[in-house]
Amino acid sequence: xxxxxxxxxxxxxxxxxxxxxxxxxxxxxxxxxxxxxxxxxxxxxxxxxxxxxxxxxxxxxxxxxxxxxxxxxxxxxxxxxxxxxxxxxxxxxxxxxxxxxxxxxxxxxxxxxxxxxxxxxxxxxxxxxxxxxxxxxxxxxxxxxxxxxxxxxxxxxxxxxxxxxxxxxxxxxxxxxxxxxxxxxxxxxxxxxxxxxxxxxxxxxxxxxxxxxxxxxxxxxxxxxxxxxxxxxxxxxxxxxxxxxxxxxxxxxxxxxxxxxxxxxxxxxxxxxxxxxxxxxxxxxxxxxxxxxxxxxxxxxxxxxxxxxxxxxxxxxxxxxxxxxxxxxxxxxxxxxxxxxxxxxxxxxxxxxxxxxxxxxxxxxxxxxxxxxxxxxxxxxxxxxxxxxxxxxxxxxxxxxxxxxxxxxxxxxxxxxxxxxxxxxxxxxxxxxxxxxxxxxxxxxxxxxxxxxxxxxxxxxxxxxxxxxxxxxxxxxxxxxxxxxxxxxxxxxxxxxxxxxxxxxxxxxxxx
Numbered sequence: 001x002x003x004x005x006x007x008x009x010x011x012x013x014x015x016x017x018x019x020x021x022x023x024x025x026x027x028x029x030x031x032x033x034x035x036x037x038x039x040x041x042x043x044x045x046x047x048x049x050x051x052x053x054x055x056x057x058x059x060x061x062x063x064x065x066x067x068x069x070x071x072x073x074x075x076x077x078x079x080x081x082x083x084x085x086x087x088x089x090x091x092x093x094x095x096x097x098x099x100x101x102x103x104x105x106x107x108x109x110x111x112x113x114x115x116x117x118x119x120x121x122x123x124x125x126x127x128x129x130x131x132x133x134x135x136x137x138x139x140x141x142x143x144x145x146x147x148x149x150x151x152x153x154x155x156x157x158x159x160x161x162x163x164x165x166x167x168x169x170x171x172x173x174x175x176x177x178x179x180x181x182x183x184x185x186x187x188x189x190x191x192x193x194x195x196x197x198x199x200x201x202x203x204x205x206x207x208x209x210x211x212x213x214x215x216x217x218x219x220x221x222x223x224x225x226x227x228x229x230x231x232x233x234x235x236x237x238x239x240x241x242x243x244x245x246x247x248x249x250x251x252x253x254x255x256x257x258x259x260x261x262x263x264x265x266x267x268x269x270x271x272x273x274x275x276x277x278x279x280x281x282x283x284x285x286x287x288x289x290x291x292x293x294x295x296x297x298x299x300x301x302x303x304x305x306x307x308x309x310x311x312x313x314x315x316x317x318x319x320x321x322x323x324x325x326x327x328x329x330x331x332x333x334x335x336x337x338x339x340x341x342x343x344x345x346x347x348x349x350x351x352x353x354x355x356x357x358x359x360x361x362x363x364x365x366x367x368x369x370x371x372x373x374x375x376x377x378x379x380x381x382x383x384x385x386x387x388x389x390x391x392x393x394x395x396x397x398x399x400x401x402x403x404x405x406x407x408x409x410x411x412x413x414x415x416x417x418x419x420x421x422x423x424x425x426x427x428x429x430x431x432x433x434x435x436x437x438x439x440x441x442x443x444x445x446x447x448x449x450x451x452x453x454x455x456x457x458x459x460x461x462x463x464x465x466x467x468x469x470x471x472x473x474x475x476x477x478x479x480x481x482x483x484x485x486x487x488x489x490x491x492x493x494x495x496x497x498x499x500x501x502x503x504x505x506x507x508x509x510x511x512x
Contacts, residue, residue, distance in 0.1 A: 007188035009165055010078045010156040012226035013039070020202040020228030027205075027232050027249065028068050035228070038072060040152070045076030045109065047152040048131055052107055059083040059167065061105040061128075062212070063096070063114035066233040069133065070212055071221070073109035076131075081157035083164045083181075086213040089113035091479050093120045095177065100126065102179045102376050103167045107131065107146065115140050161185035167376065168215050168312050171426040171482070179376030182215075186315040187222075189369040193343055194223060197320070198280065204229035205249060209256040214422065215312045216284055220255055229253075239267055243274040243299070254278050254300070257285035257422030261292040262452035270299045278303035284310070284317055285422030286454070287410055288337040293323050309339035309410065311424065313384070313394050315370035318343050319408060331403055338409040339400070345369050349393060350402065351386070353414070361401040363414050365393040418447050420454045423481045430456060430474075430482060437473045439463035444493060445484065446507040455485040457510040464489045486510070 005011070016025065017035040026033040033041075050056045060077040062084060064070035077084045085103040087096055089111075096117060100108075110118055110132045118130055122142025131146040138145050159165070165184045169177040206224040208231050210217040224231045238245040242264050246254070254275075261283075264270055278300040283293075288307045297305050310318035321328070321340030331338050342348050346368030350358045365386055371394050374381045386393040399411045418425055427445040434443035441462030447454050460470075467487040474483055494502040 006158070007161045007184040008078070008156065008159045009184070009187055009222055010075065010159075012191065012222045013042075013075060014156070016202075016225040016228040018228075023202060023228060024230040025225060026068065026071050027230060028066065028071075029235075031068060033068055033071075038075065041068075041072040042075035042079050043152040043154075043156075044148060045072055045131060045133065046079035046156070048146050048148050049076060049080045049082065049107060049109075050153065051149060051151060052129055052131070052146045056080065057082050057105070057107040059085055059103050059105045059164075061085040061087050061100055061103065061108045062110075063087045063089050063108050063117055064111040064212065065089055065113045066208065066212060067111040067113075069109070069111040071231070073131070074212070074221070076109065078165065079153055079156040081159055081163075083167055085167045086217075087114075088211055088213045088479065089117050091117075092476050093117060093124060094477060095479065097121055097124065097126050098176055099169050099179070100128070102169075102177075111135070115143075118143050159184050161188060166218065168213070170312050170424055171429050176429075178380045180312045180372050181374075181376060182312075182315055182372065186370050186372070187218075189345065190315045190317075190343075191222060191226060194219075195226065198223070200224070200227035200229055200253065200280075202228035204252045204279070205232050206230065206253045207246075207251050207255060208233040209260060210422070215316050216255065216422070219282075219316050220253075224253075239263055239269070242267070242269040243271065246275055247277060250277060252277060253280045253282070254303070255280075255282040255284070258283045258288045258292055259286060259421045259453055261296050265292075265295060266451070270295050272298045273301055275300040276302055281305045282308055284308045285424075286419035289335050289452075290329055290332045290337055291335065292452070293328075293337055294325075297323065297325065307337045307339055310370075311394075311396055313372045314366055314396075315372075318346065318366060318370060321407060331405070331407065331409070333401060333409050333411065336410060338403060338407045340407050342366065342408070343368070343370065346371075347391075348408070349386075349388065350400065351395075359402065361411070362399065364396045364398050364400045364408065366396065367391050367393040418454065418456075420447065420456060421481060423479075425456075425482055427456070430458065430478065430484065433474055433477045434458055434460060434470065434484075436477075437465065437470055439465045440470075442493070444501055444503060444506055446503060446510050448507070448510040456482070457486045457488070458484045459488045459490050459493065459506050461490055461492060 024032045025035040025038045062073045119140040129144040164181040166182040206220045208220045281303040305323040308317040308320040319340040321338040349365040350362030400408045430445040431443045443460040
């Protein structure tokens with residue numbers, strides 16, 4: 001039996017179950033699922049996974065959209081003592097296959113969207129047993145159905161702090177995604193800290209704007225479930241009248257990438273006082289602008305607005321700043337909101353491009369209990385970790401400044417990694433993919449900001465290729481969120497005084 005005060009993520013759900021057994025744990029569309037019902041669904045699916053094959057799977061992929069089956073599946077994998085590998089059913093098949101292979105997943109939980117992807121994977125030679133309750137998995141060629149059976153678990157299985165709870169994937173500069181193991185010890189430290197810093201309770205309803213393969217989605221789920229609150233996925237059509245949607249569903253906790261503010265403003269949803277039901281408004285995934293916070297706070301005037309920051313490798317978020325209309329504007333730099341103080345138990349170094357340490361400004365390097373032990377493929381560790389003073393540090397690649405009050409503020413990236421609509425993307429991965437397209441000799445990807453949203457623009461040399469053809473080829477390799485918005489052919493790239501490609505000049509050209 002799982003200790004409700006122990007490190008297991010399932011223990012957080014059990015806390016919510018004890019606090020609010022008949023209350024809503026999840027609402028998808030018109031269906032409300034209580035804590036008791038979701039618990040029973042998870043126990044049944046966990047029992048099926050434990051009975052599948054000669055050995056229970058150590059890692060299970062959850063290949064779904066934001067369906068009831070997705071949430072029950074994630075809980076079931078955790079209940080079964082296995083590692084959750086959340087995947088996006090809409091990703092290109094080649095990318096999904098790579099993530100399945102790297103993660104070591106030996107079974108899949110799927111909904112209808114996931115089954116379609118599994119059929120394509122089976123056609124490409126990858127066959128995995130699938131748990132898809134209520135769906136005809138046998139109709140998908142090459143898949144083996146895991147029957148639901150009649151042997152549910154009596155209770156979630158216990159786990160240890162060193163066990164891997166989640167494997168999440170980030171963009172990689174080598175043209176392949178990097179697997180990040182997140183242990184129970186890491187999540188335990190994180191959520192214990194969150195419990196001390198927020199006053200979530202059984203009356204709260206959490207938005208879920210992030211896809212389930214995005215690390216921030218775990219914040220919504222396990223903060224809500226640890227408090228006996230409800231999770232409310234936000235469908236795309238809700239943004240047409242977000243204030244109306246939030247009021248109808250009684251949402252009290254909003255969490256999204258800052259780019260959502262631009263979209264909601266464009267659709268007329270940032271009317272002053274228009275979102276009075278929100279208690280908390282949280283933003284992460286990309287730089288947060290002070291002007292956006294001011295508009296959002298005017299609409300959600302009763303909510304506390306927080307800018308929280310952290311890469312996947314440091315377990316969801318590692319710093320936080322609460323917006324104060326009186327003091328925060330004076331702390332902003334280049335119009336950006338501070339990311340705040342580092343979480344308790346962690347230390348930071350600021351490192352200059354020359355490798356020297358700075359008290360004022362540099363690349364943020366962090367060590368502490370939320371840091372991943374390393375990527376699934378040790379080759380990906382190169383350049384991302386630093387040994388200093390007898391300790392291992394994660395290099396975020398983010399340039400930050402330490403303010404007079406000790407808080408940190410994000411200034412930009414040291415390398416070619418960018419954040420687009422909350423996605424952390426290596427531009428080198430896009431360049432690598434584009435260079436593999438017929439006719440393309442070399443490629444450079446840059447970003448530009450249009451109406452507050454970051455877009456990717458690429459320049460390439462070689463033979464002129466129709467943009468639609470390049471877009472179609474990249475869509476077979478890259479997720480939709482990584483696809484460029486514009487393709488420009490050049491006879492040759494501009495060079496700077498060091499005879500290197502002048503990326504700054506290309507970025508200025510893209511912006512104009």
